[in-house]
Amino acid sequence: MxxxxxxPSGSLAPWPCRAPAHGCPLGPGTAQAKRRRAGVSLGQKAGxxxxxxxxxxxxxxxxxxxxxxxxxxxQGFCFNILCVGETGLGKSTLMDTLFNTKFEGxxxxxxQPGVQLRSNTYDLQExxxxxxxxxxxxxxxxxxxxxxxxxxxxxxFIDAQFEAYLxxxxxxxxxxxxxxxxxxxxxxxxxAPTGHSLKSLDLVTMKKLDSKVNIIxxxxxxxxxxxxxxxxxKIKITSELVSNGVQIYQFPTDxxxxxxxxxxMNAHLPFAVIGSTEELKIGNKMMRARQYPWGTxxxxxxxxxxxxxxxxxxxxxxxxxxxxxxxxxxxELYRRCKLEEMGFKDTDPxxxxxxxQETYEAKRNEFLGELQKKEEEMRQMFVQRVKEKExxxxxxxxxxxxxxxxxKKLHQDEKKKLEDKKKSLDDEVxxxxxxxxxxxxxxxxxxxxxxxxxxxxxxxxxxxxxL
Amino acid sequence: MSELVPEPRPKPAVPMKPMSINSxxxxxIGIDTIIEQMRKKTMKTGxxxxxMVVGQSGLGKSTLVNTLFKxxxxxxASSWNREEKIPKTVEIKAIGHVIEEGGVKMKLxxxxxxxxxxxxxxxxxxxxxxxxxxEQYEKFLKEEVNIARKKRIPDTRVHCxxxxxSPTGHSLRPLDLExxxxxxxxxxxxxxxxKADTMTLEEKSEFKQRVRKELEVNGIEFYPQKEFxxxxxxxxxxxxxxxxxxxxxxxxxxxxxxxxxxxxxxxxTPWGIIEVExxxxxxxxxxxxxxxxxxxxxxKEVTHNIHYETYRAKRLNDNGGLPPGExxxxxxxxxxxxxxxPTAE
Numbered sequence: 001m002x003x004x005x006x007x008p009s010g011s012l013a014p015w016p017c018r019a020p021a022h023g024c025p026l027g028p029g030t031a032q033a034k035r036r037r038a039g040v041s042l043g044q045k046a047g048x049x050x051x052x053x054x055x056x057x058x059x060x061x062x063x064x065x066x067x068x069x070x071x072x073x074x075q076g077f078c079f080n081i082l083c084v085g086e087t088g089l090g091k092s093t094l095m096d097t098l099f100n101t102k103f104e105g106x107x108x109x110x111x112q113p114g115v116q117l118r119s120n121t122y123d124l125q126e127x128x129x130x131x132x133x134x135x136x137x138x139x140x141x142x143x144x145x146x147x148x149x150x151x152x153x154x155x156x157f158i159d160a161q162f163e164a165y166l167x168x169x170x171x172x173x174x175x176x177x178x179x180x181x182x183x184x185x186x187x188x189x190x191x192a193p194t195g196h197s198l199k200s201l202d203l204v205t206m207k208k209l210d211s212k213v214n215i216i217x218x219x220x221x222x223x224x225x226x227x228x229x230x231x232x233x234k235i236k237i238t239s240e241l242v243s244n245g246v247q248i249y250q251f252p253t254d255x256x257x258x259x260x261x262x263x264x265m266n267a268h269l270p271f272a273v274i275g276s277t278e279e280l281k282i283g284n285k286m287m288r289a290r291q292y293p294w295g296t297x298x299x300x301x302x303x304x305x306x307x308x309x310x311x312x313x314x315x316x317x318x319x320x321x322x323x324x325x326x327x328x329x330x331x332e333l334y335r336r337c338k339l340e341e342m343g344f345k346d347t348d349p350x351x352x353x354x355x356x357q358e359t360y361e362a363k364r365n366e367f368l369g370e371l372q373k374k375e376e377e378m379r380q381m382f383v384q385r386v387k388e389k390e391x392x393x394x395x396x397x398x399x400x401x402x403x404x405x406x407x408k409k410l411h412q413d414e415k416k417k418l419e420d421k422k423k424s425l426d427d428e429v430x431x432x433x434x435x436x437x438x439x440x441x442x443x444x445x446x447x448x449x450x451x452x453x454x455x456x457x458x459x460x461x462x463x464x465x466x467l
Numbered sequence: 468m469s470e471l472v473p474e475p476r477p478k479p480a481v482p483m484k485p486m487s488i489n490s491x492x493x494x495x496i497g498i499d500t501i502i503e504q505m506r507k508k509t510m511k512t513g514x515x516x517x518x519m520v521v522g523q524s525g526l527g528k529s530t531l532v533n534t535l536f537k538x539x540x541x542x543x544a545s546s547w548n549r550e551e552k553i554p555k556t557v558e559i560k561a562i563g564h565v566i567e568e569g570g571v572k573m574k575l576x577x578x579x580x581x582x583x584x585x586x587x588x589x590x591x592x593x594x595x596x597x598x599x600x601x602e603q604y605e606k607f608l609k610e611e612v613n614i615a616r617k618k619r620i621p622d623t624r625v626h627c628x629x630x631x632x633s634p635t636g637h638s639l640r641p642l643d644l645e646x647x648x649x650x651x652x653x654x655x656x657x658x659x660x661x662k663a664d665t666m667t668l669e670e671k672s673e674f675k676q677r678v679r680k681e682l683e684v685n686g687i688e689f690y691p692q693k694e695f696x697x698x699x700x701x702x703x704x705x706x707x708x709x710x711x712x713x714x715x716x717x718x719x720x721x722x723x724x725x726x727x728x729x730x731x732x733x734x735x736t737p738w739g740i741i742e743v744e745x746x747x748x749x750x751x752x753x754x755x756x757x758x759x760x761x762x763x764x765x766x767k768e769v770t771h772n773i774h775y776e777t778y779r780a781k782r783l784n785d786n787g788g789l790p791p792g793e794x795x796x797x798x799x800x801x802x803x804x805x806x807x808x809p810t811a812e
Contacts, residue, residue, distance in 0.1 A: 051564050053540060062570070067764035069509075071765070126498040
């Protein structure tokens with residue numbers, strides 16, 4: 001539909017810009033960032049025909065990002081981390097170290113029958129920013145004898161969060177802007193510091209999770225590996241991940257302000273971290289460290305471990321990007337698969353675009369049609385049975401009728417015969433009566449006339465009559 | 468601590484009572500850098516803003532928009548030559564421009580409605596406008612409901628509608644009332660008194676009061692709507708704007724004159740120069756600050772969170788006949804019943 005379409009009189013200004021918002025390139029990002037004064041006129045025509053118009057004075061919409069940010073700050077942010085790793089690798093300790101606080105929780109035992117997930121939510125406040133942090137940890141991962149199904153609870157949990165969001169999004173009356181987003185934004189996968197290579201459990205789990213969540217692999221308890229072993233270990237891990245096609249999260253390098261640092265960090269993956277909540281006095285400062293007889297490992301010393309890098313990347317540089325990737329990539333993929341699975345399509349074989357509503361209607365009608373069909377079938381069967389019975393009864397009835405008719409006919413025949421007989425008898429009687437009267441008449445005449453002639457004649461007549 | 472049992476399926480983690488920790492006491496973590504990250508992200512993606520101007524011809528709509536954005540974003544009707552016909556029905560003309568300031572890129576769309584209120588019989592002349600606005604919502608809804616969605620759905624919904632009131636000095640016209648009554652439910656309306664240089668200060672304040680009263684009496688909720696004030700701060704701020712400043716009495720101009728050694732935008736008349744950005748002369752600066760500098764994002768959010776959601780709910784309700792509040796997924800395809808309907812067996 002062309003925007004600007006009007007009723008009868010067709011003079012309309014063409015809508016110059018129909019492409020999505022990214023599509024008005026105004027020159028390389030660095031040039032823009034450098035020219036930070038009001039009224040910049042770039043004077044180039046963008047590809048799609050959106051005209052760039054010069055400003056003749058300060059308008060004031062450069063406060064827009066601030067307006068947006070203020071709104072978000074007042075609403076608060078949420079961030080959800082999933083920690084996957086075997087029991088005893090220091091997941092809870094690392095979380096405590098990252099967020100400078102002692103989160104609740106007791107260490108888990110090794111005797112869990114299956115993998116479970118434990119989730120906790122905390123409200124953190126820093127200057128005027130409120131963050132709702134949810135930390136989900138696996139309990140009992142890697143402890144079972146048979147680990148084939150270990151990844152399943154994790155995948156199901158992630159899917160359940162997506163499902164909840166999808167349900168909310170598909171509601172008719174929805175409140176998305178106040179919805180507490182529980183989708184997992186990042187998964188920290190803890191690798192045991194064996195020094196050799198990834199375990200097959202790790203590979204399998206990561207392969208299952210890489211299309212659902214941003215994975216950042218980290219080598220836990222890195223103070224168990226020496227420096228040279230560490231480099232070899234990291235190379236081995238990265239090559240194994242690549243050869244198995246596991247897609248881990250790459251820090252974004254398209255924004256030039258963070259491209260450099262992200263690029264170098266990408267090369268340091270997986271991070272080798274150490275967590276500690278104990279503070280020790282080193283030099284004249286209190287620092288978080290682990291003390292051994294042979295020395296002290298400082299958590300925030302970049303030469304000792306990559307903890308600082310992890311914190312930088314996770315929180316201070318890329319938190320927003322992680323959230324965005326979860327929403328635009330992983331969630332969209334989940335949504336697409338789920339809807340396709342339910343039978344909704346974007347276009348039908350005739351390549352006419354369907355809308356979700358139409359598809360839903362179609363499916364609903366289909367279902368109702370099926371219901372009706374079944375009902376019909378039931379009814380047909382019933383009718384058939386009834387018909388059969390009816391036919392039977394009719395047969396019987398017919399037979400009876402026939403019998404009845406036959407009997408009736410017999411009866412009638414008999415009756416007729418009898419009647420005929422009666423009639424003939426009656427006729428005889430009548431004839432006799434007639435003759436009798438005639439004879440009497442003659443007799444009386446004869447007696448009057450006195451002639452034997454008549455008598456003779458009478459006798460003859462009589463004889464005749466009797467013949 | 469909420470334990471999630473793996474069988475049958477882990478329920479989504481419902482956070483019981485989030486523990487509140489003030490990390491100021493615990494050393495710097497770096498959570499507040501998310502503000503910077505967010506700001507960088509939004510600057511990169513840029514903003515969309517769609518503003519619609521409605522009013523009878525000759526009220527200075529295009530001039531005002533040009534003055535607001537300090538550039539020639541709207542083609543002025545006075546440039547029509549006499550041979551061009553006045554449109555028989557209301558047309559909708561949308562023109563987009565990209566403007567940039569301080570590193571912030573904005574795609575501004577000005578939607579003009581020539582022909583509004585210009586005919587002899589103006590019945591239902593708001594209908595094409597309402598239709599256009601709903602079409603934009605429909606477009607967005609269609610995109611949102613797609614299986615494979617675009618990364619960023621182009622936003623053509625009207626975020627703000629400036630309604631120009633003619634400065635008669637008496638009261639609102641029936642057409643004004645009708646239009647605002649119909650459209651205040653679907654879009655943010657900001658009433659503006661045009662060509663305010665025709666009224667003296669007393670006339671102006673009386674007119675504004677009368678207009679405010681009439682709007683209230685007719686139940687017209689213009690932006691900022693009372694019901695969407697989120698907290699006390701917003702409420703007091705918006706109350707002040709609602710009860711004192713609105714509707715803004717503005718004067719627009721794109722010509723510059725020399726006043727007291729400075730070049731200012733203004734209108735030159737035999738009796739003096741009316742400075743557009745001087746608060747003593749007219750309220751243009753208030754309007755500009757209100758719309759652009761403080762409430763632009765809020766305009767967009769109210770459009771997205773409230774007007775669009777209302778449209779969507781209505782649309783899905785009407786079409787599917789689904790009871791309100793129930794999810795779309797909840798009523799889709801219950802499994803075909805295994806046992807057939809009971810009949811005489």
